[in-house]
Structure formats: structure tokens, C-alpha cells
Amino acid sequence: MEISVVNLKKYYGEKQVLDIEELTIEKGKITGLIGPNGSGKSTLMNIISGIDLDFFGTIRYDGKPLDRSIYMNMTLVFQKPYLFRRRVYENIEYPLKVRGMDKGERIKKVENIIKRFEIEELREKKAHRLSGGESQKVSLARALIFEPKLLLLDEPTSNIDPESIKIMEREILRFNQETKGTVLIVTHNIEQSKRLCHNIIYLENGKVGYLE
């Protein structure tokens, strides 16, 4: 899914936090969004994901405005993941359930992704009792289970162990290569952006600094 942003302005009260004239997130590519704290990265992610609709400007998804079908084809993984107060298995299964997928298909997909993320031992655990690294892996698995066309990641690997980071990066790359899904990832880690990203966008004071 290609994202084009035109004349985007976002205010918190009197303060302008985003001012982007033009920005394109390329289809099928992994784009890194970097910049100092408070530069508007998370705000931009919330706007693109459709969670924050209070802004000025235009955002197009493959040339179309946001509608239900686009909502169903994108997802956002948050910096502090919120997992539902139920088992890990049920958390991962949730996006498939709301899409009305039949049980047999759901079981197959969930079992497959649990294996890929190497979280078999977490399967029956209550998700809200997991550690930070475990939660992030489950959160990413839950986001990837329905193979979105657009995957938005807001610092998904901050403060987690290197082994979990390795698994998550591997799965992000696999997702992008196998499904050609577009990925936009906020990161403070330059090395990570080099490992993962095709393009990098630099955001400072709500404005796009340079594009590489």
C-alpha cells in the first residue's frame, strides 16, 4: 500500500506538532522514520493508522481516502504494547476473529506464527503477565497474523533483549519479502534502520528533514 501525505498539519492546542508539505511512503518497501524525541513521529504514525483523525491535510492510501477496507488492511504496533487480558493464543487469534475467518483456518495460522516467533511456551499464558520482550513479540505476531498491506511499527524493539530483537527483525523482513507489505517503522536505532530499511525519513520539529 502506498501512502501519500499532502499538506499535513497537526496541532495540540495552539502548538503545531506536524507540518508536512509532501511525503510518500513507497509501496512494498520498509521505510524508517527517525528523529529526536518530540519530533512528531508517533503523532504521524497515529494519523496514518487512522487512530487520530483530528488533523488538517490529505492522506491517501493507494490513492484512496481512509475507509473501512483500508482500516482492515493496516495495523499499528505500539511502543508499549497493550495485550488483551486473555491467553496469548487468543490475543494472536483476535484479528482473524474480527475478520470472520473460520476456526480451522484460524488454528492453522495461529499455530504457524507462534512457531515462527518461537513463543510456543507462551501459548497458554495470560498475555498481560508477560515480560516486555515477550509482549512485544506477541504484539508483532498479532499484527502480522492477518498479513496487512501496511504495517506501522512505533519503536517495536525498544527496551527488549537482543534475542527477541533478532526474531522480530527477522519476521519484519520476512513479512516484507513474502507479502510485499509496506512497513513504516519508527526507530531511534540507526543500526536497526540500516539492517531493515530501504528508505529513511528524518523528522524534526514536525517537519521532514531529508529523504534518503
Place this chain on the structure above:
Amino acid sequence: MDYILEGFREALKLLISFDKEVYDIITLSLFVSTTATIIASLICIPLGIHLGLKEFKGKRAFSRILYTSMSVPSVIVGLVVAIALSRRGPLGGLNLLYTPKAMIIAQTLLVTPLILGLTYSLSKNRGKEIEKVGTSLGAGRGDIIVLTIKELKLDLLVNVVTAFSRAISEVGAVMIVGGNIKNRTRVITTTISMMNSMGDYPMAIALGLVLLLMSFVINSLIYTYSGED
């Protein structure tokens, strides 16, 4: 001092001997308050969550009115229902005054703002994050409400119990619309009030003990459930 001890002895006798009048009163109390709480919960929980999550014009004013209405005195609710159901009232033709149905209506109206207000506040404070995650995973409006109910079920249960406690312990509304008629509309609180004014303590103490026991059982169940969650 003796008459108090005597009251307790007699109260225990009434309970242990399964005195029909005492148990009829307890059953009617439970029936009326449980029904009222269930009706109000079915309406107010989804509505409260929806309103808590939704941004609309005048939300702050709405919050204030709602929170104020949570503490409406039970006698006022009783009076309004009694006027509506009285022979000359707009619903007089239904002949519901001094029946358990009238008591259920009054208690439903009494606990409706309480459940709505508590759910609304809970949803406003903690539902946003659930909505955000649910939306990002493709959940529609209905899915979000169901998801929020499931995620906040323990807090919602506490709210429902709070409402039930208010219903079962109130005396004003049921007294006005029920009339405290023996074998018909007499409930725990109206009986305690009446027995106290008559100086007949054993039954009042017996029913008071039952109220305390109910509160203990309900709270124990909630704590057990929350520990398991």
C-alpha cells in the same frame, strides 16, 4: 443490653428454623434488586462504554449532569415513579403501584445513573487504549464495545455489585411505590424500618444479618474472581 442479646438469639432462631415470612421477604428483596440491576446493566454497560469512548459536543456538561444524577435520593425516584403510576398519573392504567413490578421500575431508575456513570467514567479513562488497539487490529464499533466489556469485566462487575448494593439497601423508593404490604411487597429494608419503629427487634436483626451476609458473600466472590484473573 439483654434485649439486644435476646434479639440476636431470636434472629438466629428465625433464620435456622427457615421462618417462611423471613425467607419470603429475603427472596422478594433479592428478586426485585437483582432484576433491577440486571435490566439497568444490560442497558447502561454498552451505552456507558459507547458514550465514554465517543467524542461529542457538550461531553463535559453531559459528564457533570450524569455524575450529579448518580446520587439522586431514592425517595425522589420513588416519588416520581409513584406519581407516574398513581391512578391519575400517565401510567396509572397499568395498575402497577404497590406491586413488585413498581418496585423493580423504581430500583431500575435508581441504579441506572449509577451504572451508567461508573461505566462511562471507566470507559473514558481506560477504554481509549483498548479502542486504539482494537481499531488498529480491524475491530468495528460493535467489536470495540464487546472487547472493552471483556477487558474491563472485573471493574464492570464491581460497578454492578455497587449498584446492586445500593438497590438492596435502599428503603425510600420501595417503601413509596411498594407500600410495604405483608406477603406482597415487603422487602428486607422496609421490614427492618417497620420492625424498628414497632420495637420488634428479632426479625429486624435477622434481616440485618442476612444483608451483611449477602454483602460478605458477594465481596468474597469478587475477590476470588479477581485473584484468578
